[in-house]
Amino acid sequence: MDISLLLDNLNDGQRNAVAASSKHQLVLAGAGSGKTRVLVQRIAWLLNVENVSPFAVMAVTFTNKAAKEMRARLEEVLNVPANGLWVGTFHGLAHRLLKQHWREARLPQHFQILDSDDQLRLIKRLMKAHNIDDSRYPPKQIQWFINGQKDEGRRAAHVIPSADPFQETLRTVYALYEENCQQNGLVDFGEILLRSHELWLENPDLLQHYQQRFRHILVDEFQDTNNIQYAWIRILAGQNISVMAVGDDDQSIYGWRGANIDNIRNFQHDFPGAELIKLEQNYRSTANILAAANAVIENNQGRLGKNLMTQGEEGEPISLYSAFNEQDEARYIADLVDEWSRGGRLRAEMAVLYRSNAQSRTLEEAFLRSGIPYRIYGGQRFYERLEIKNALSYLRLLLNRQDDAAMERVINVPARAIGEKTVEILRSHAREQGCSLWQSAHEALSLGLLPKRAGTAVQGFIDLIDEMSVGIHELKLHEIVDNSITQSGLIEHHKKEKGEKGQARLDNLEELINAARQFESGDYLPADEVDDETEENSGQTDLAIFLDNAALDAGEGQADEYEDAVQLMTLHSAKGLEFPQVVLAGLEEGLFPHKMSMDEAEGLEEERRLAYVGITRAMEKLIITHAESRRLHGQENFSTPSRFIREIPDELIQEVRLKNTVSRPLMAKHNRGGYDTPAQPDFVKQEQSAGVPYDLGNRVYHEMFGEGTVLQFEGQGPGLRVQVFFDDAGQKWLVANFAKLEKI
DNA sequence: CTGAGGCCTATTTTT
DNA sequence: TAGGCCTCAG
Numbered sequence: 001m002d003i004s005l006l007l008d009n010l011n012d013g014q015r016n017a018v019a020a021s022s023k024h025q026l027v028l029a030g031a032g033s034g035k036t037r038v039l040v041q042r043i044a045w046l047l048n049v050e051n052v053s054p055f056a057v058m059a060v061t062f063t064n065k066a067a068k069e070m071r072a073r074l075e076e077v078l079n080v081p082a083n084g085l086w087v088g089t090f091h092g093l094a095h096r097l098l099k100q101h102w103r104e105a106r107l108p109q110h111f112q113i114l115d116s117d118d119q120l121r122l123i124k125r126l127m128k129a130h131n132i133d134d135s136r137y138p139p140k141q142i143q144w145f146i147n148g149q150k151d152e153g154r155r156a157a158h159v160i161p162s163a164d165p166f167q168e169t170l171r172t173v174y175a176l177y178e179e180n181c182q183q184n185g186l187v188d189f190g191e192i193l194l195r196s197h198e199l200w201l202e203n204p205d206l207l208q209h210y211q212q213r214f215r216h217i218l219v220d221e222f223q224d225t226n227n228i229q230y231a232w233i234r235i236l237a238g239q240n241i242s243v244m245a246v247g248d249d250d251q252s253i254y255g256w257r258g259a260n261i262d263n264i265r266n267f268q269h270d271f272p273g274a275e276l277i278k279l280e281q282n283y284r285s286t287a288n289i290l291a292a293a294n295a296v297i298e299n300n301q302g303r304l305g306k307n308l309m310t311q312g313e314e315g316e317p318i319s320l321y322s323a324f325n326e327q328d329e330a331r332y333i334a335d336l337v338d339e340w341s342r343g344g345r346l347r348a349e350m351a352v353l354y355r356s357n358a359q360s361r362t363l364e365e366a367f368l369r370s371g372i373p374y375r376i377y378g379g380q381r382f383y384e385r386l387e388i389k390n391a392l393s394y395l396r397l398l399l400n401r402q403d404d405a406a407m408e409r410v411i412n413v414p415a416r417a418i419g420e421k422t423v424e425i426l427r428s429h430a431r432e433q434g435c436s437l438w439q440s441a442h443e444a445l446s447l448g449l450l451p452k453r454a455g456t457a458v459q460g461f462i463d464l465i466d467e468m469s470v471g472i473h474e475l476k477l478h479e480i481v482d483n484s485i486t487q488s489g490l491i492e493h494h495k496k497e498k499g500e501k502g503q504a505r506l507d508n509l510e511e512l513i514n515a516a517r518q519f520e521s522g523d524y525l526p527a528d529e530v531d532d533e534t535e536e537n538s539g540q541t542d543l544a545i546f547l548d549n550a551a552l553d554a555g556e557g558q559a560d561e562y563e564d565a566v567q568l569m570t571l572h573s574a575k576g577l578e579f580p581q582v583v584l585a586g587l588e589e590g591l592f593p594h595k596m597s598m599d600e601a602e603g604l605e606e607e608r609r610l611a612y613v614g615i616t617r618a619m620e621k622l623i624i625t626h627a628e629s630r631r632l633h634g635q636e637n638f639s640t641p642s643r644f645i646r647e648i649p650d651e652l653i654q655e656v657r658l659k660n661t662v663s664r665p666l667m668a669k670h671n672r673g674g675y676d677t678p679a680q681p682d683f684v685k686q687e688q689s690a691g692v693p694y695d696l697g698n699r700v701y702h703e704m705f706g707e708g709t710v711l712q713f714e715g716q717g718p719g720l721r722v723q724v725f726f727d728d729a730g731q732k733w734l735v736a737n738f739a740k741l742e743k744i
Numbered sequence: 745c746t747g748a749g750g751c752c753t754a755t756t757t758t759t
Numbered sequence: 760t761a762g763g764c765c766t767c768a769g
Contacts, residue, residue, distance in 0.1 A: 063758065091759045115759080189759045224758095256756065356755050361761095378757085415745060552759060572756050594755055610756080633754060634760035 013279045018042045024274035026267045027246040030308045031616035032284025040073045054084035056215035064553045094196035105199045108185035113551035118405050119188050126176045145170045150190030151226045151258035193228045211238045222247030226258035249304045253610050282308045286315020292648045293615040300605045317654040323627040330366035337372050337566050351567040351579040355592035377569035382555030387505040394484045398469045402436040414493035422454040477542045478516035571614045582618035587626040587642035611644040692736050700741040705729040
């Protein structure tokens with residue numbers, strides 16, 4: 001391959017990274033600086049120019065999405081399938097390792113992956129079994145604790161005993177949980193990493209094997225690594241493997257779940273001689289947007305130091321809209337979308353970003369009212385849905401009767417008269433015998449441990465599963481899935497459910513069959529799934545791989561909508577994306593920065609990085625909104641504009657004063673007597689007030705309350721309510737139909 | 745087993 | 760305010 005092809009059209013920083021000859025590199029890649037491109041070209045460079053074998057390269061990402069994208073772009077550049085390369089998520093690669101070396105890892109060959117839902121159930125069950133009060137020790141918190149410990153590489157035995165009984169309980173449950181997992185061959189997400197780290201630690205030969213195999217490791221989003229992930233990289237890298245870490249300390253926003261920003265700060269120390277390469281040329285945003293981002297992030301301490309620049313144009317100023325409450329804010333944003341699409345742009349080019357999911361509701365309502373198509377990101381993932389998890393549990397049982405978690409889940413779904421009592425008998429017998437639930441069910445039947453009715457029901461379940469597995473080796477994957485959701489009665493079960501929910505669940509099950517069908521066609525298979533070390537893979541059926549894949553990939557939140565829709569999402573989920581027009585909503589003290597994070601410097605700085613991430617998502621136009629009052633948890637809250645707004649230089653900001661909007665509640669500033677209609681009386685907001693003869697800002701008369709000013713509308717038709725500020729009676733919400741307000 | 749009603753809580757999310 | 764979760768009655 002022509003070298004110039006790989007280096008053409010790169011700026012200096014990018015070129016330095018792609019063609020680096022140093023042993024290690026820390027690439028500080030600012031937002032929109034072409035990070036993925038560099039990563040991909042670097043790999044191409046290694047393969048084609050330095051003639052590194054594809055088997056000697058590992059590229060690690062955080063999300064499946066990122067891994068997929070990298071692989072796709074790599075194949076585009078290389079023009080051949082990226083065979084042999086290990087490209088994947090930390091968890092994906094570590095899992096693969098454990099699969100291959102299950103004996104050394106002290107795991108059963110078919111260990112099960114526990115997702116956070118399964119994990120929580122197990123914790124709850126253990127607590128119950130050991131009489132630990134779950135109101136004093138919330139299972140969620142214990143789960144959090146366990147995961148946190150694992151992220152730090154600590155097993156239960158490593159947790160230092162404490163005089164504090166609370167801490168002791170945490171430690172105890174961790175120990176119980178650990179023991180139970182080991183006994184039943186269960187592995188949670190944290191365990192995948194921890195275990196594979198230990199695998200190397202305890203098996204020097206194995207480690208050496210991999211250290212000789214790999215020559216280059218590339219890590220994406222390095223600022224998001226937690227301690228165990230960093231340790232994993234370090235132990236693998238050893239003395240001889242080159243590591244290229246790509247990341248941006250200013251975009252570290254996952255500290256709260258264990259990501260350690262110091263990993264990026266310490267990289268050059270831990271990997272001596274690592275070359276620092278900065279990518280500061282931004283190809284995404286206008287100069288104004290960048291200037292705002294830079295100004296905000298400058299307020300953080302201890303940055304590695306990086307200033308984004310652009311050669312692009314100055315662009316429009318940043319708009320700032322001070323809404324009077326969250327309804328007003330949402331309405332304003334809805335208007336912006338309309339304006340944008342009337343200007344001939346796609347709504348999908350516009351995103352509304354917010355700090356917390358609760359904010360989406362008001363926006364959603366406003367969009368609904370205005371008939372604007374929208375799409376909300378986040379929410380429940382496909383493979384996490386109840387009906388899907390149930391279906392997968394049946395499949396897991398087909399494959400492995402010893403899978404207690406799966407059996408627990410579906411033994412009585414759909415209801416087949418196997419109640420908690422019966423399950424508890426099976427459980428305790430299993431515990432005594434040290435066997436699986438399935439085994440226990442068999443024994444309970446032959447020993448007559450169960451009452452007659454329960455016995456019949458359990459027998460029925462056993463027969464059902466056995467029946468379902470007849471001939472699965474002859475069937476295609478999607479047929480297995482199809483049969484099992486039908487035979488298990490899940491389809492019937494959800495058909496009976498009333499409302500739209502049941503239908504949605506049926507659709508999802510249908511979608512699962514589809515997913516299986518796609519899986520068969522093979523394009524799912526990362527090309528490297530079939531590589532040099534398949535010995536252990538041979539016995540794996542399609543079904544097993546499908547299930548593992550489902551466990552490690554939550555799937556998208558929702559299916560794509562066909563319609564051109566505005567994108568709504570949290571700031572966190574916007575990382576890595578870009579949009580021509582971006583609205584940052586709810587920039588208020590207490591909401592953003594969030595009150596849970598603003599007391600400590602670390603927390604506040606992470607919030608600021610989040611703001612930085614938000615601002616740098618915008619390509620052409622950025623709009624910031626905040627509301628002076630916001631209803632939250634049923635309570636009206638007043639808040640001041642976010643400090644992050646103040647941190648943006650005034651000259652970059654243009655305040656919006658719409659002629660057709662009440663942008664200030666006014667009455668907060670004036671006394672009743674001095675209250676007057678706003679200066680610009682031409683209110684055009686007809687749609688809210690349809691059906692009543694007055695509009696926002698109009699003076700009206702009420703029999704009892706006297707004269708006042710219309711502040712806002714809510715609801716429609718007979719439910720239409722109107723808020724009026726009465727000169728003598730103060731602020732009131734009235735149902736328009738009953739209030740008999742007259743325009744003065 | 746289902747449904748009604750009471751209680752509690754309420755950042756961010758991937759694997 | 761609202762949704763999730765749990766308990767209890769039928």
